[in-house]
Amino acid sequence: MEDKIKFPSPPFLRNEEEEEEEEEEEKEEEKKEEEEEEEEEEEEEEEKENEEKEEEEARHEVKTEEEDERRKSKANH
Secondary structure: OOOOOOOOOOHHHHHHHHHHHHHHHHHHHHHHHHHHHHHHHHHHHHHHHHHHHHHHHHHHHHHHHHHHHHHHHHHHO
């Protein structure tokens, strides 16, 4: 990659260049923040899904245990 040679800008252009650089930096920061927010949302969604799976598994386990107890009680009678 070639290095760009920067020549000093005339004073009236410096402010414009500085403003453009600041705007670019702000855009980059906003983009990073949006990406971080998206990641957080994805993680929260994933956690929620995992919790729902765990709850479903727990309900299924309880249901299976109840069915086993019913079978045992029927077998005992």
